[in-house]
Amino acid sequence: MTERRVRKYMHTSARLGLVVQEERKTLGLSVWTLAKRAGVGRRFVRDTEAGRAPADLGSVLRILDVLGIKPLALPSGLAEAA
Numbered sequence: 001m002t003e004r005r006v007r008k009y010m011h012t013s014a015r016l017g018l019v020v021q022e023e024r025k026t027l028g029l030s031v032w033t034l035a036k037r038a039g040v041g042r043r044f045v046r047d048t049e050a051g052r053a054p055a056d057l058g059s060v061l062r063i064l065d066v067l068g069i070k071p072l073a074l075p076s077g078l079a080e081a082a
Helices: 013-026 031-038 042-049 057-067 076-081
Strands: none
Touching (some): 031 042
């Protein structure tokens, strides 16, 4: 099996939401399944996908982990150029 290595920069809550939604759909997960696996509520997943900035970073990190997304911090200049 080939590992997907797609770089998607999540520099805004809207972009984070799009990445989460795209990966969830690519993996064939429902909102309910993702929420259950990440230990969060369905509304939290829906709000995250809608680009509403979630207040609980730990929950966002659990969602990203379920989706196999590894967050990466870049210095401001690099992130803005990407």
